[in-house]
Amino acid sequence: MSRSAHPAGPRHADVFTEGHYSAPAADLNVLDEKVWARTVTRDADGALTVGGIGVARLAEEFGTPAYFLDESDFRARCRAWSDAFGPDADVFYAGKAFLSRAVVRWLQEEGLHLDVCSGGELTTALDAGMPAERIAFHGNNKTAAEIERAVEAGVGRIVLDSFQEIVRVAHIARSHRVRQRVQIRVTVGVEAHTHEFIATAHEDQKFGIALADGQAAEAVRRTLALDSLELIGIHSHIGSQIFDMAGFEVSARRVVQLLAEVRDEHGVELPEIDLGGGLGIAYTSEDDPREPHEIAKALSDIVTRECESAGLRTPRISVEPGRAIVGPTAFTLYEVGTIKPLEGLRTYVSVDGGMSDNIRTALYDAEYSVALVSRTSDAEPMLVRVVGKHCESGDIVVKDAFLPADLAPGDLIAVPATGAYCRSMASNYNHALRPPVVAVRDGEARVIVRRETEEDLLRLDVG
Numbered sequence: 001m002s003r004s005a006h007p008a009g010p011r012h013a014d015v016f017t018e019g020h021y022s023a024p025a026a027d028l029n030v031l032d033e034k035v036w037a038r039t040v041t042r043d044a045d046g047a048l049t050v051g052g053i054g055v056a057r058l059a060e061e062f063g064t065p066a067y068f069l070d071e072s073d074f075r076a077r078c079r080a081w082s083d084a085f086g087p088d089a090d091v092f093y094a095g096k097a098f099l100s101r102a103v104v105r106w107l108q109e110e111g112l113h114l115d116v117c118s119g120g121e122l123t124t125a126l127d128a129g130m131p132a133e134r135i136a137f138h139g140n141n142k143t144a145a146e147i148e149r150a151v152e153a154g155v156g157r158i159v160l161d162s163f164q165e166i167v168r169v170a171h172i173a174r175s176h177r178v179r180q181r182v183q184i185r186v187t188v189g190v191e192a193h194t195h196e197f198i199a200t201a202h203e204d205q206k207f208g209i210a211l212a213d214g215q216a217a218e219a220v221r222r223t224l225a226l227d228s229l230e231l232i233g234i235h236s237h238i239g240s241q242i243f244d245m246a247g248f249e250v251s252a253r254r255v256v257q258l259l260a261e262v263r264d265e266h267g268v269e270l271p272e273i274d275l276g277g278g279l280g281i282a283y284t285s286e287d288d289p290r291e292p293h294e295i296a297k298a299l300s301d302i303v304t305r306e307c308e309s310a311g312l313r314t315p316r317i318s319v320e321p322g323r324a325i326v327g328p329t330a331f332t333l334y335e336v337g338t339i340k341p342l343e344g345l346r347t348y349v350s351v352d353g354g355m356s357d358n359i360r361t362a363l364y365d366a367e368y369s370v371a372l373v374s375r376t377s378d379a380e381p382m383l384v385r386v387v388g389k390h391c392e393s394g395d396i397v398v399k400d401a402f403l404p405a406d407l408a409p410g411d412l413i414a415v416p417a418t419g420a421y422c423r424s425m426a427s428n429y430n431h432a433l434r435p436p437v438v439a440v441r442d443g444e445a446r447v448i449v450r451r452e453t454e455e456d457l458l459r460l461d462v463g
């Protein structure tokens with residue numbers, strides 16, 4: 001697979017051969033708790049329920065396709081992350097994974113901070129009442145207008161991504177007579193992905209400032225020289241869907257080295273480091289993600305050890321999980337439309353959504369699982385490919401999976417672990433109407449992002 005597919009595809013460096021799929025699970029009716037939201041279970045009739053509500057009722061009330069998000073699971077994951085890291089660290093939820101005003105309120109109530117990377121995300125965060133000092137503003141090409149709004153709002157930090165941005169943010173902060181807190185995003189020469197990481201000497205990517213060739217040290221020099229900027233730390237984000245902590249180990253070591261250089265050259269110990277996000281989740285039963293407390297312990301051990309050996313005070317750590325918080329909390333519910341068995345190959349199961357509500361399979365070769373959820377079945381497993389209704393043969397939702405052979409049009413099937421990067425990357429391709437996000441909790445379901453309507457489409461099309 002190509003390197004451009006890195007942000008979330010299957011195991012890095014694997015050769016993904018055509019027709020690769022694992023054997024069917026022993027019992028297709030079992031919902032593996034690793035990939036499903038916490039309150040998901042089957043009721044006495046065999047239908048899936050979430051937050052105590054059955055899928056038949058959800059489909060009837062909210063239609064399909066739709067994303068159903070388990071609110072208590074979301075909140076529990078927020079708490080697990082902040083408890084794991086404790087009072088000497090900050091957990092920033094990466095809003096790009098999925099952001100809505102309800103989500104912002106949950107984050108606020110659970111004591112998390114929030115990463116945004118565009119004016120739209122900033123507006124959503126502020127509108128829902130997230131205190132500006134708990135917001136971090138990211139991005140490799142923030143516009144002057146976006147920086148201006150962030151500075152005016154008083155965001156807790158702006159993460160500087162280039163030499164030009166150092167000057168740009170300093171200028172805007174000065175004209176507002178504020179001293180803006182900033183971090184510098186560095187690229188550490190590590191690309192982490194799932195079970196492996198790759199050490200790269202040069203960073204061929206658009207984000208951050210390279211540690212190599214003294215560039216990051218130069219960025220620190222320039223930032224410290226500007227009165228309108230308060231440099232609070234160094235930021236690094238090494239990849240996505242990472243299970244192996246070795247990449248973080250190398251990254252933390254290199255960031256701490258930079259902190260030591262900064263102390264030696266400028267006599268300042270920067271008080272914070274941010275190790276980014278990218279922690280993996282289970283999309284299929286083959287994935288084995290780590291628990292937040294294991295990740296927290298591993299990261300803080302690494303940082304403490306490296307700082308001790310460099311003779312530095314241990315900085316405050318922050319992390320930025322997006323996928324690991326919201327990913328597992330939602331599933332997409334679809335209705336089966338047509339079923340097309342291709343003799344000797346596989347059966348194509350078409351659903352009423354597709355690449356417009358989940359682009360990750362087409363974009364990154366991402367792997368998903370799927371289950372029949374409106375009923376159980378004792379029929380034999382059949383090899384399927386779940387596809388959408390778009391005019392595009394790459395419109396695949398689940399590349400290889402098994403569903404019961406008695407699957408029929410009208411059955412409801414669900415794809416778990418679609419909370420992250422599905423609604424947030426959804427499109428109107430073929431003038432599809434983007435599905436709603438419905439939060440379910442304690443027997444109540446409410447729409448937090450409504451389904452698009454044809455009026456919405458026509459409103460943008462001014463004719």
Ligand SMILES: *Cc1c(COP(=O)(O)O)cnc(C)c1O
Binds near residue numbers: 240322
């Ligand atoms: C995307 C991103 C994250 C979140 O990544 P996940 O894989 O969702 O955890 C965190 N920090 C930065 C800077 C990012 O770009």
